[in-house]
Amino acid sequence: EVQLVESGGDLIQPGGSLRLSCALSGVTVSGVHMTWVRQAPGKGLECVATLQTFSKTLYTDSVRGRFTISRDTSKNTLYLQMNSLRVEDTAVYYCMSSGGYWGRGTPVTVSS
Amino acid sequence: QVVVTQEPSLTVSPGETVTLTCDSSAGDVTSDQYPYWFQQRPGQAPRTLIYDTTIRHSWTPARFSGSLLGGKAALTLSGAQPEDEADYYCFLVYSDAPWVFGGGTSLTVL
Numbered sequence: 001e002v003q004l005v006e007s008g009g010d011l012i013q014p015g016g017s018l019r020l021s022c023a024l025s026g027v028t029v030s031g032v033h034m035t036w037v038r039q040a041p042g043k044g045l046e047c048v049a050t051l052q053t054f055s056k057t058l059y060t061d062s063v064r065g066r067f068t069i070s071r072d073t074s075k076n077t078l079y080l081q082m083n084s085l086r087v088e089d090t091a092v093y094y095c096m097s098s099g100g101y102w103g104r105g106t107p108v109t110v111s112s
Numbered sequence: 113q114v115v116v117t118q119e120p121s122l123t124v125s126p127g128e129t130v131t132l133t134c135d136s137s138a139g140d141v142t143s144d145q146y147p148y149w150f151q152q153r154p155g156q157a158p159r160t161l162i163y164d165t166t167i168r169h170s171w172t173p174a175r176f177s178g179s180l181l182g183g184k185a186a187l188t189l190s191g192a193q194p195e196d197e198a199d200y201y202c203f204l205v206y207s208d209a210p211w212v213f214g215g216g217t218s219l220t221v222l
Binding site for chain 2: 035045050058059060061094098099100104105
């Protein structure tokens with residue numbers, strides 16, 4: 001059974017940094033395309049960053065240069081390093097694998 | 113960036129059929145975009161109903177089906193049930209552009 005579990009969400013001040021983790025089981029992190037998705041309060045889903053199996057990365061315009069997606073195959077874990085956080089980054093962050101497996105999400109609140 | 117458009121809201125009567133569509137500003141949606149369809153109920157994480165245009169997950173009720181229709185991706189619900197009332201999102205994959213969700217369709221079963 002494929003399971004994804006996010007962690008690392010927190011309340012953080014604008015300009016701060018945070019690293020989210022997504023631990024995978026039942027599938028290898030390097031064997032699937034992985035995506036971080038966020039949902040701001042009352043809003044729709046937004047694809048933030050994608051890491052393809054062959055290590056190509058894609059970012060939405062609003063986070064490019066601030067966020068970095070990566071993976072650790074020894075830990076079978078996906079990461080999202082978020083720097084220079086803004087109030088508008090406040091959202092629940094989900095990881096999703098190709099084939100459509102989702103975690104339950106981790107909340108990030110950026111506020112002073 | 114590519115913009116993906118869905119009907120903002122639809123209403124269907126119990127037992128009836130409804131089709132949700134997913135249009136792309138980048139041109140016709142094809143199987144190369146591996147269309148996904150997700151269902152999200154209030155307060156819950158999204159769950160995948162359809163991926164790679166037509167493939168259901170083990171948990172996807174058979175009344176949901178995916179297809180390509182007139183240059184768009186489509187999700188057809190045949191025989192709507194009250195529990196199908198939810199938000200539905202499509203998702204498209206591009207080789208050299210950020211992957212993108214549609215704005216979502218709020219489906220009412222009434």
